[in-house]
Structure formats: structure tokens, C-alpha cells
Amino acid sequence: MNDDNDILNCLDDLIGKAKAAGADAADAVFVEAVSLSVGHRMGERENLARAESADLGLRVFIGARQAVVSSSDISEAAFDELVARAVAMARVVPEDRFCGLAEPGQLATEFPDIEGCDDGEPDAAALGDLAQRAEDAARGVPGITNSEGAEAGWNLSTMAVVASNGFAQNRSGSRHSLAVSVVAGENTGMERDYEFASTVFREDLPPPEEVGRTAGEKTVRRLRPKKAKSAQVPVVYDPRVGNSLLGHLAGAINGDAVARGTTFLKDKLREKIFPDAVTVVDDPLRRRGLRSRSFDGEGIPTARRNVVDRGRLETWILDLRSARQLKTTTTGHASRGTTSPPSPSTTNLYLEAGTVTPKQLMADIKSGLYVTELMGFGINGVTGDYSRGASGFWIENGEIAYPVNEVTIAGNLMDMFARVTVADDLEFRYATNAPTLRVDGMTVAGR
Numbered sequence: 001m002n003d004d005n006d007i008l009n010c011l012d013d014l015i016g017k018a019k020a021a022g023a024d025a026a027d028a029v030f031v032e033a034v035s036l037s038v039g040h041r042m043g044e045r046e047n048l049a050r051a052e053s054a055d056l057g058l059r060v061f062i063g064a065r066q067a068v069v070s071s072s073d074i075s076e077a078a079f080d081e082l083v084a085r086a087v088a089m090a091r092v093v094p095e096d097r098f099c100g101l102a103e104p105g106q107l108a109t110e111f112p113d114i115e116g117c118d119d120g121e122p123d124a125a126a127l128g129d130l131a132q133r134a135e136d137a138a139r140g141v142p143g144i145t146n147s148e149g150a151e152a153g154w155n156l157s158t159m160a161v162v163a164s165n166g167f168a169q170n171r172s173g174s175r176h177s178l179a180v181s182v183v184a185g186e187n188t189g190m191e192r193d194y195e196f197a198s199t200v201f202r203e204d205l206p207p208p209e210e211v212g213r214t215a216g217e218k219t220v221r222r223l224r225p226k227k228a229k230s231a232q233v234p235v236v237y238d239p240r241v242g243n244s245l246l247g248h249l250a251g252a253i254n255g256d257a258v259a260r261g262t263t264f265l266k267d268k269l270r271e272k273i274f275p276d277a278v279t280v281v282d283d284p285l286r287r288r289g290l291r292s293r294s295f296d297g298e299g300i301p302t303a304r305r306n307v308v309d310r311g312r313l314e315t316w317i318l319d320l321r322s323a324r325q326l327k328t329t330t331t332g333h334a335s336r337g338t339t340s341p342p343s344p345s346t347t348n349l350y351l352e353a354g355t356v357t358p359k360q361l362m363a364d365i366k367s368g369l370y371v372t373e374l375m376g377f378g379i380n381g382v383t384g385d386y387s388r389g390a391s392g393f394w395i396e397n398g399e400i401a402y403p404v405n406e407v408t409i410a411g412n413l414m415d416m417f418a419r420v421t422v423a424d425d426l427e428f429r430y431a432t433n434a435p436t437l438r439v440d441g442m443t444v445a446g447r
Helices: 004-020 076-092 124-139 208-221 239-252 255-260 320-325 358-362 413-418
Strands: 025-041 044-062 065-071 144-163 168-184 191-199 231-237 280-282 305-309 349-351 367-379 385-396 399-412 420-422 437-445
Touching: 004 025, 004 044, 004 076, 004 144, 004 168, 025 124, 044 076, 044 124, 065 076, 124 144, 124 168, 124 208, 144 208, 168 208, 191 208, 231 239, 231 358, 239 349, 239 367, 239 413, 239 437, 255 320, 367 399, 385 413, 399 413, 413 420, 413 437
Parallel strands: 231 367
Antiparallel strands: 025 044, 025 144, 044 065, 144 168, 168 191, 231 437, 280 305, 280 349, 367 385, 385 399, 399 437, 420 437
16 A cells, blocks of 8 residues: 555445445454564574565444454455455354444544654664674673574554544554573573563664673573472562563453453452552553554544552453443453454553562562562463462562572462552553562462
């Protein structure tokens, strides 16, 4: 497609064809993406990859039935076949009384600037320089013996949505990333770790030397781990893994799960599930946020919301369908691709910073675990039971004492949420962010 107007006009033509073929309503999504990445390992370029893709999805409604078809062929000649398949499918699928487009009065009409796209494609040489500098810095840390490599990447995606209810908009987003992973030690005493950064704008990436040095230092700290004894102790989550607790919260308040009754939080709306000091925010309008957007996948305007306000659960994460099932209104959280109907998901989700430093957070812990890496996914979304493999460092008398690995941490998310204490070191590094978190009374299974 040549420009934004071409995309919108093309999708509008597709909607017209669908209605002429017998659809009562329809919407169409076009997603176009380009990416470039360069990898270095042991001082040499290891890979260079560039990819381009374009996909089109059409959703049609006949009464209370809907069907979705998609194609990578975006030529005009393919439209008739796409429409015919979609309409034929919609005539025979089961009815879904909750499906349907937004009413015109629900649609977004204002689109604030969220600075979601960095202009211009970087060249491969510039990305290669970032990767090489990051790996060189990591390998320069004393104790580093090998490298899994460094990679710098960029991608640009454009999404356009047109619907028969009158909505027609597009948006673009860019992503710059840098990652490095290295190894310390020899033979059976080797350890690995990594560092990663991702931003919307190239200028917001940290210096590659900082990324590399941090990766190297984290790796060396893990050498000569010990086995932890099984105990019930406080567990402190490093920010890069603490955000996983927010991920579990997001899954538990997802409208699809709530409507099906398959979440341990299904009856907890407007109830207190965290301590008073905890506020969790979803902010789709955050400037340069990794998941910022001014409208959702159904054309609904987005807004900043306190998902949890001073410990109390204030909202579900809803799209139109789940909102209708729950007899409420959408929260503007519909996400979608070209191959399936919309579904609810969070945007820039974060837990607000507390008032104590990480050191103060750990000061009274006589024995505990500081977690820097989690493995596996032993989460029961219905009961909230939680069990994951972990590694990190043992805490003794409020200080980091020595590295540990091969442990399992377990609890129940309802109990864990109720016992969370929050540090003041919140940084926006991912789509979901949390400061250092402490959870008392967890079970650590070691030797």
C-alpha cells in the first residue's frame, strides 16, 4: 500500500463488498510490518536479517453469527474470494449473541499524540555497531569466559482498522531493542545471564556499553551458587521478574476469564486484594510507552485507569464481547490481529512506586530469597495456586549473601497479593513494569 489513505480506502472497499455479498456488518484489519536485526558473537557479525510482512483480516456478521478470514494476498483480485469465504462461513457458524461492532457513539473521535513512532529506518551498520559495543563491554567484565551474542533490532508496524459502523483509523509503532547474553566460569561451573533494553525511540535506548557491562556483572555475580534450604521465608522479586506478578493479575482480571468464571478473582471486583499502599495503573496514553495506543482494536477510545486503587480491585480488562457478557461497558482494552476476533489485554501496566528503597525493603529479613530469574509456569488461574522454579541470591541479615539456584517458590496468588510490599525503584523498561517487590510467607523448596 502506498500511503495511509490507500490503506483506509482499500479496507473501505472490502467492507462494501462484504455488505453487498450479504453481511449485515463487517470490519477489516490490515497489519504491515518491517524489521531489521543484526547479531554479533565473539566480536564477529553472526547474522543480519530483514523481514517484511503484510496481512489482511476480514470479520463479517450475519445476524448473531460472525466469521473471520485472513490472507497475505492483499491484491484487489483476492478480495472477492476473501469476502465469499467469510460470508459463507458466517452463515453456518453457531450464533454468538455477544458479538458485534461498537455503536457509533462509542467510537473514538480524538486521537492524542502518544509519540508512538520513531521516524526512519536505521541502517544495518548502525545496528551492528550497537551490538558489537554491547558485547565488547560484556566480554570486558572480569570473569566472563564466553558469549551467547548480542543483537540490536528495529521494527516498524502499521495497523489500520475500518468498520461498517463508520470507524476508519490507522496507527504506527516503532521498537528499538538491544540484548546481550554472556557466560562466566568454566566446565560445570558455568553461569549465564543477560541484559535487555527496548524503547520506542532510538534516543531512549541506554548506551550499549551500559547494557553490556550490566549483563557481564549480573553473570559473574551468579558464579558458585549454593543450594538453599527449604523454608518459609520472605521472597524479594527483582524488577525484571516482579512484573510477572502483574502479568498474573492481568490474566486473572481479563474479561474473557471473568465471563467464563475461570479466575480466582471472579468475585473480587470492588474488594481489597492488595495492601493500601498498592496502586496498579494501566495507561495506554503514556508517551513513548511500548504498548501505547489512542484507540483499541474495536475503535473504542482508551484512557488511563487505576486497575487497583489503594489495594482495591476497581475494574476488569474488557473488550466489547466480554463487557456484554458481564452486562457492563467495555474498558477499551480490545486487542486484535488478522486471524481472530478481538480479545481483551492490558497496555502499559505498572505498579506505582513505594516509599522505601530496595535496601530498606530487605533490611529486616534474617533469611530470605532474592529472585532474579523464574522458570516454568506453574500457575492455576482458577485457584490462584502458584509454583515456579527460581534462581537468584540468598538474603542473610538484610544483605545479599550468595547466589542460589535450583529452587522452587510456592504460594497462592491471593495470599501473595495481600502480602506485597513495594520499593521505590520503578523504571519503565517493559510493557509491564513493577519496582522491587517483597512477598512475605512464601515457601522455598531447596535441598
